[in-house]
Amino acid sequence: MSAGVGVNLENLWIRFGDFVAVRDANVNINGGDFFSFLGPSGCGKTTILRAVSGFLEPSEGNVLIGGNNMKGIGPNKRPTALIFQNLALFPLMKVWENITFSMEIKGASAKERRKRADELLDMIALTGQGDKLPAELSGGQKQRVAIARALCAEPDVLLLDEPLSALDLKLRQHMRSELREIQKRVGITFIYITHDQGEALTMSDNVAVMRAGVIDQIGDGKTIYNDPNTAFAASFVGENNVFRGTVKKVIGNEVMVSTNRSGDLMARISSNNVGKMKEGDDAMLFIRPEAFALAPVGTQGDHFVTAQVTKEEFEGNVFNIFMEGEGGKEMKVSLPNLGQSFESHKGEPMTLEYDVHNAVALPAGVLATE
Amino acid sequence: MPRFLREYFNRNGVGLGSVMLGLVLFWTIGLIILPQLSMLDFSFRPNLPPPEIGGPKDLYTLENYKYLIFGPEGGSQDYNAVDLKVFYRTLIAAVLVTLFNLMLCYPIAYYLAQTNGNHIRILALMLIIPYWINEILRAFALRIIFGESGVLNNLLVGAGVFDTPFDFIRNDIALYAGLGYAYILLMIFPIYNVIESLDRNQIEAARDMGASWTRIHRRVVIPYAKPGISSGCTMVFMLSAGALAAPQILGGPSSLWFTQLIYQQFNDNSDWPQGAAYAVVLLVTCILLVLALMRVFKVNMGDIGK
Ligand SMILES: Nc1ncnc2c1ncn2[C@@H]1O[C@H](COP(=O)(O)OP(=O)(O)O)[C@@H](O)[C@H]1O
Numbered sequence: 001m002s003a004g005v006g007v008n009l010e011n012l013w014i015r016f017g018d019f020v021a022v023r024d025a026n027v028n029i030n031g032g033d034f035f036s037f038l039g040p041s042g043c044g045k046t047t048i049l050r051a052v053s054g055f056l057e058p059s060e061g062n063v064l065i066g067g068n069n070m071k072g073i074g075p076n077k078r079p080t081a082l083i084f085q086n087l088a089l090f091p092l093m094k095v096w097e098n099i100t101f102s103m104e105i106k107g108a109s110a111k112e113r114r115k116r117a118d119e120l121l122d123m124i125a126l127t128g129q130g131d132k133l134p135a136e137l138s139g140g141q142k143q144r145v146a147i148a149r150a151l152c153a154e155p156d157v158l159l160l161d162e163p164l165s166a167l168d169l170k171l172r173q174h175m176r177s178e179l180r181e182i183q184k185r186v187g188i189t190f191i192y193i194t195h196d197q198g199e200a201l202t203m204s205d206n207v208a209v210m211r212a213g214v215i216d217q218i219g220d221g222k223t224i225y226n227d228p229n230t231a232f233a234a235s236f237v238g239e240n241n242v243f244r245g246t247v248k249k250v251i252g253n254e255v256m257v258s259t260n261r262s263g264d265l266m267a268r269i270s271s272n273n274v275g276k277m278k279e280g281d282d283a284m285l286f287i288r289p290e291a292f293a294l295a296p297v298g299t300q301g302d303h304f305v306t307a308q309v310t311k312e313e314f315e316g317n318v319f320n321i322f323m324e325g326e327g328g329k330e331m332k333v334s335l336p337n338l339g340q341s342f343e344s345h346k347g348e349p350m351t352l353e354y355d356v357h358n359a360v361a362l363p364a365g366v367l368a369t370e
Numbered sequence: 371m372p373r374f375l376r377e378y379f380n381r382n383g384v385g386l387g388s389v390m391l392g393l394v395l396f397w398t399i400g401l402i403i404l405p406q407l408s409m410l411d412f413s414f415r416p417n418l419p420p421p422e423i424g425g426p427k428d429l430y431t432l433e434n435y436k437y438l439i440f441g442p443e444g445g446s447q448d449y450n451a452v453d454l455k456v457f458y459r460t461l462i463a464a465v466l467v468t469l470f471n472l473m474l475c476y477p478i479a480y481y482l483a484q485t486n487g488n489h490i491r492i493l494a495l496m497l498i499i500p501y502w503i504n505e506i507l508r509a510f511a512l513r514i515i516f517g518e519s520g521v522l523n524n525l526l527v528g529a530g531v532f533d534t535p536f537d538f539i540r541n542d543i544a545l546y547a548g549l550g551y552a553y554i555l556l557m558i559f560p561i562y563n564v565i566e567s568l569d570r571n572q573i574e575a576a577r578d579m580g581a582s583w584t585r586i587h588r589r590v591v592i593p594y595a596k597p598g599i600s601s602g603c604t605m606v607f608m609l610s611a612g613a614l615a616a617p618q619i620l621g622g623p624s625s626l627w628f629t630q631l632i633y634q635q636f637n638d639n640s641d642w643p644q645g646a647a648y649a650v651v652l653l654v655t656c657i658l659l660v661l662a663l664m665r666v667f668k669v670n671m672g673d674i675g676k
C-alpha cells in the first residue's frame with residue numbers, strides 16, 4: 001500500500017484501578033492499512049483506541065505513531081482523528097460547519113471552509129446538504145458527515161469506534177464497502193473497531209482478535225478464519241463446530257483427537273501450535289459448517305461424523321442442517337444449494353465427511369459463547 | 371373541548387385531571403394574575419383617604435406614573451432626578467450582578483455536570499446547605515464579614531493589603547456580593563441541568579480536532595447551554611432587581627435600591643397607588659429588558675422553560 005503513517009503499540013497495559021482493561025498488547029499496524037480490532041463488547045477495544053487518540057495515558061508501554069512516541073502528547077496534538085461510536089456531531093452547527101470545524105480551529109476563512117466542505121460533501125454524496133443541521137439527516141448520512149468531518153482534519157490515522165453499529169443491516173453492508181472505498185482513495189491508515197466479525201473480515205487488511213483485554217491473534221482475514229490461534233478466536237470469528245477431547249496421537253502437523261462424543265477424529269494442528277500439542281493434552285477440534293460434505297450413511301472413519309438431523313433451514317444459497325449426535329452433541333452443517341433435490345432428513349441419521357485439512361485442532365481453551 | 375384538553379383528560383382521568391387543572395388555574399389566576407391586576411388598578415388611582423374611595427374623586431389618572439418621571443407637581447426640578455437615578459442604578463446593578471453571577475456559576479456548573487465521582491455530590495450539598503439558613507441571617511452574616519471591623523477587613527489589614535479598613539458597605543461591594551450569593555443556585559442549576567445532558571463525546575470530538583478549551587466552550591458547550599444560561603440569567607436578574615432584604619441590610623446608606631422606594635411608598639407614606647405604579651414600572655421594564663436581550667441572543671421563550 002501507499003506509504004502511510006504506521007502505528008505501533010509496544011507492551012501496552014491499561015489499568016483502571018485494579019482492573020486490567022488491556023494486557024500487554026503488541027501490535028504493528030502498517031501505514032496505509034485498514035486494521036481492525038475485533039472482539040466482544042467490553043474486551044477493551046475502545047480503551048485501546050482512546051490510548052491511540054490520546055484521551056487515555058497507558059499505564060505502561062508506548063503508543064508510536066509514525067515512529068514517534070506519543071507519550072505526553074494530548075489528543076489535540078496527535079495526527080489522529082477519531083470517529084466516535086455515537087458520532088458526536090455538533091447538533092447546533094450546520095453540516096458544513098461540522099465538517100470544517102478543524103479548519104475553523106486553524107483559522108481558515110469562512111470562504112475556504114465552505115469550499116472544502118462542498119468538496120467533501122460531494123465525496124460523501126451529500127452535495128448541497130451543507131446547510132442542514134445534523135438532526136435533519138438520516139443515520140447513514142450522519143455517518144458520512146462524521147467521516148467527512150474527521151477526514152477534513154487531514155489526519156494521518158483515522159480511528160473508527162464501531163461507527164456502523166447504529167445503522168440497519170442493509171445500510172451497514174453498504175457502508176462497509178463505502179468505507180473501504182474511501183480508505184483506498186485517501187490512502188491513510190484506518191484503525192477500525194468492531195464486534196462484528198463480518199465487518200472485520202470484509203474490510204480489513206489485518207485483524208486483531210481480542211478477548212478480555214488480551215490480543216489472541218493478529219493476521220489477515222483468511223488466516224484468522226482458516227488458521228485460528230486460540231479456541232476463542234476459532235469460536236468468535238465465524239461459526240464453528242467444536243469437538244472436545246484429548247490428543248490420542250500426533251502425526252507431524254496432524255493430530256488424532258479422541259473426542260468425547262464423536263469418536264476419534266483427525267485434524268490439522270493450527271500453525272502456531274505445531275509441535276506444542278502432546279498425547280493426552282486436552283484439545284478442541286473445530287470444523288466449520290461449510291467444511292462438511294454428505295457421505296453414505298453409516299460410513300466409519302477418522303474424518304466422518306454421524307448424527308441425527310433435528311432441523312433444516314433453507315437459506316437460498318445453502319441448506320443449514322442442525323444435527324444432534326451422541327450425548328446431545330449439537331452441530332450445524334451448511335451444504336451449498338447445487339440444485340439437488342433436498343428431501344427432508346429430519347429425524348434420520350446422516351453421515352458427513354470433511355477434509356482433514358479443514359479441521360483445526362487447538363489446545364482446549366475458553367470459547368466465545370461461554 | 372379542544373383536542374389538547376381532551377388528551378389531557380384521557381391521560382389523567384376526569385377526577386385527577388380536574389383537580390390538577392383547578393389547582394394550576396387557581397395558582398395562576400387567583401394567586402398571580404388577580405393580585406397583579408389589582409396592583410395595576412391601584413397604580414392608576416389617586417391616593418384617597420378610605421371614605422372617598424369609590425367616590426366622585428376616585429377616577430383613573432396617570433398621576434402616579436408622572437410622579438416617577440417629573441416629581442411632585444410644582445417641585446423645584448424638571449425631573450424626579452432622585453427616584454429615576456435609583457431606578458436606572460438598580461437596573462444596571464442588577465445586570466452587573468447577573469453577569470458576575472454567570473461568570474462565577476458557569477465554571478461551577480460545568481465542573482459539577484461533567485465530572486463524575488462522589489465528591490460532586492458533596493460539593494452540591496455544600497452549595498445547597500447554606501440555603502437552609504434564612505435570607506435575613508445570611509445577609510447579616512455577610513454584613514459581619516464585610517463590616518468595618520469584620521473578618522475580611524481584619525484579614526486584609528492584618529496582611530497589610532490596606533492600612534485602614536476598607537468600607538465595603540458604603541462602596542456597595544457587600545451589596546453586590548450579597549445579591550450575587552443569594553441567587554447562585556438559581557444560576558448554577560439550570561446551567562448544570564443542560565450541561566449534564568451534553569454528550570461528553572462532543573467535547574472530546576472538538577478536542578480531538580485540535581480545539582483549545584476556550585474554543586470548546588465558545589463553540590460547543592455555551593451554545594448548547596444557552597437555554598440554561600438564559601433561564602438562570604432571567605431568574606437572577608428579575609430577583610436581583612426585585613430584591614429587598616439584601617439592599618436593606620447590605621446597601622450603603624446613600625445608595626437605595628428601587629424596591630426600597632416602593633417599600634417606602636407602601637409602608638412609610640401609605641401611598642399604595644404610588645407604590646403600585648413604581649412596582650408596575652419596575653416589572654414592565656424588567657420584562658421588556660429580558661425580552662429584548664432574548665431577542666439579541668436569539669433565545670426562544672420555550673428554551674427558558676427547559
Ligand atoms: N474509565 C473507566 N473506568 C473503569 N473501567 C473502565 C473505564 N473505561 C472502560 N472500562 C472498562 O474496561 C473494559 C473495556 O471497555 P471498552 O474498552 O469500552 O470495551 P469495548 O470497547 O471493547 O466494548 C470494560 O470492562 C469497561 O467496563
Ligand SMILES: [Mg+2]
Binds near residue numbers: 045046085
Ligand atoms: Mg467500545
